[in-house]
Amino acid sequence: MRVVATAAVLAFGLDQLSKYIVIHAMDLVHLHSIEVFPPLLNFRYGENTGINFGLFDGGEQTGRWVLIGLSLVICAGLSIWARRLPKHFGLLLSVGLVIGGALGNVFDRVIYGYVLDFLNMSCCGFHNPFVFNVADVFIFAGAAGLILFEGRVKKAG
Template sequence: MRTIFWAGFAAFLADQLSKYLVVHTMELSRIRSIDVLPPLINFRYGENRGINFGLFGDGSDASRWILIGLACAICVGVLIWASRQTMSIWANISAGLLIGGALANVVDRLIYGYVLDFLNMSCCGINNPFVFNIADIFIFAGALGLIYFTGDTKKPAKATPKKAQKKGQ
């Protein structure tokens, strides 16, 4: 459980610090756009009132609280599930990343009423209009890690050799 806590804390802190530095210190909320390594990495200010890609983001206060409740329920569910399993360190880190990222977005919804997004990646002539944040990366990586690093860790049983046939049969 300590590994989950520290991985979650690191993910939470990295996300909140990155948002503070980029959105507030670099004043992205005022400037709206900073080209970092164009076209691959750019900072574009975004206010996400829904889930990924703004889905289900009608901007109502009710949907905000539903999304906060859903994120908290998922965090509690992952924590309970992880506490009942014998998991590898990588699975525990993955659970922590997912929980820390989700809670970082919950804090945004509590403070701002929406999730602050600022990362934009485009490539090869494709202009990607979507923005995301560090917490989204941790949520995705954590979920992928839980899929990859958990499951049946038992080795398959060895096949028993066939008994030697009796001579003459």
Template sequence: MRSYVLYLAAFVALIIDQATKIGVVFGLDLVNRLRLDVAPPLLTFRYGENRGINFGLFDGGSDASRWALVVISLVICVAVFLWVRRSHGQSRMMQLCAGLVIGGALGNVVDRVLYGYVLDFLNMSCCGVNNPFVFNVADIFIFAGAAGLILFEGRAKKPA
């Protein structure tokens, strides 16, 4: 079976991620406004430049760390692709989840290549807890895809 579900999911995730970043960060001029209350405190758009990985970890800020993170992201994309193709090629759910991870990771790679950092703009707080972190749609796809790979991995295996 071809991996059209994986390819389609990756492509759609990448396009949605880039479209939301362009629309919010540049279209709504968040790059200059820095903050836009949408439905506070549940949803606020806040401009962020992530030069590291999640929550700013490994934020070296150097050009070498930027390209190292690009290479690491691409290696992870290839590894996920090969793992799902070899182990779970018939499972559409595993293909979908892998596509979300790959598309989200590629969205962040595009940012690093174009801007030198990942554009973040989503901030969510609730119930009296003030969340200081910002993230983007690619992060949502990566998280959802990774959770799906874990949840559906056992179901996708063929009986011995």
């Protein structure tokens, strides 16, 4: 469980640090947009009250607390599941990344009422209107790792 806890703490910390630096220290909250490596990477300020890509973005307080509760239940379930897993570093690391990323977004919802987003990536003539954050990257990477490593653990066992 040490791998899970360490990965979760690092993912949470890096997410919150990135949000503080970009949104507050670099003043994205007032600038609204900073070109970093256009068009590939830009910082654009976003407040997401829904889930990925603004889905279920009703802006209601009930939805906020439902998403917080659901995220906490998923984190608890992953923690319990991780205790039963074989000691596979990649699988445990993936669980920790999902938990840390989810808790980073939960923290935002509790403190601000929405998730702070700032990363925007576009490429090859495609303009992506959506923004995301470092927590979302960790959640995605962790989920991909769960799929990849869980199948390998089953084959090895």
